[in-house]
Amino acid sequence: MSGRRSRSKxxxxxxxxxxxxxxxxxxxxxxxxxxxxxxxxxxxTSKVLQETCNYIRSLHREVEDLSDRLSQxxxxxxxxxxxxxxxxxxxxx
Amino acid sequence: xxxxxxxxxxxxxxxxxxxxxxxLTKIRAQKPISSSSPTEIFRRYRRIKVAAxxxxxxxxRSRRIWSRAMLWKLRSRSYRRQDPCSGRRSGKTSQAxxxxxxxxxTTTRREDGVGFVEEADELRQLxxxxxxxxxxNLLDETAHYIKCLTTQVQVMKKIADFYSF
Numbered sequence: 001m002s003g004r005r006s007r008s009k010x011x012x013x014x015x016x017x018x019x020x021x022x023x024x025x026x027x028x029x030x031x032x033x034x035x036x037x038x039x040x041x042x043x044x045t046s047k048v049l050q051e052t053c054n055y056i057r058s059l060h061r062e063v064e065d066l067s068d069r070l071s072q073x074x075x076x077x078x079x080x081x082x083x084x085x086x087x088x089x090x091x092x093x
Numbered sequence: 094x095x096x097x098x099x100x101x102x103x104x105x106x107x108x109x110x111x112x113x114x115x116x117l118t119k120i121r122a123q124k125p126i127s128s129s130s131p132t133e134i135f136r137r138y139r140r141i142k143v144a145a146x147x148x149x150x151x152x153x154r155s156r157r158i159w160s161r162a163m164l165w166k167l168r169s170r171s172y173r174r175q176d177p178c179s180g181r182r183s184g185k186t187s188q189a190x191x192x193x194x195x196x197x198x199t200t201t202r203r204e205d206g207v208g209f210v211e212e213a214d215e216l217r218q219l220x221x222x223x224x225x226x227x228x229x230n231l232l233d234e235t236a237h238y239i240k241c242l243t244t245q246v247q248v249m250k251k252i253a254d255f256y257s258f
Binding site for chain 2: 046
């Protein structure tokens with residue numbers, strides 16, 4: 001595998017090797033919670049990409065929900081400049 | 094690098110947090126009289142969402158194709174709002190971004206391989222700037238984009254939890 005990998009250092013106009021794709025796809029697989037548990041199974045590239053799309057969409061939805069939640073929360077709290085410092089220290093822990 | 098106990102001040106998480114908090118403080122300062130009306134809440138929601146994306150894109154800067162695409166999108170939105178005649182300027186910038194990403198590898202979708210062209214195209218719609226990426230870049234950019242999105246969600250959750258008490 002590593003022998004073939006050394007050949008995958010391509011110039012800018014040549015084709016992408018299968019190994020490069022496999023490596024990148026498995027890297028993605030590790031990032032997706034759905035597929036992380038199936039690390040040792042053979043997951044098809046198509047499935048990985050499909051789950052990646054689903055995962056990105058769910059992350060987008062989470063950001064939207066959190067923005068919504070924050071917009072409601074900000075309406076009810078008082079302006080306090082110390083809070084930013086408090087939060088920052090919370091996150092720094 | 095992912096040590097949860099000591100925050101690296103130059104880490105993505107830290108840069109995003111600082112920027113986003115700053116933006117939130119500004120948004121909170123814009124309190125109108127009827128700050129709980131549905132319209133106001135929706136406007137604030139939009140501002141917060143844009144602030145979250147902006148903070149993330151600026152924390153990554155131009156190091157990634159997706160962040161460059163997002164920055165260009167954000168900037169052209171604000172240009173359009175200020176000056177409707179600036180279309181030409183944003184067009185030039187988008188060409189520069191397209192050129193930069195497609196020069197890196199000129200393979201076309203024909204070399205995507207069998208069986209996942211549709212899924213790859215679907216992914217291209219979800220990742221900023223994805224339409225210009227070849228498969229290699231798409232996979233690489235997607236991994237980074239996902240890492241950033243999860244950071245974004247993590248920080249926003251902590252902030253929301255903080256304000257919930």
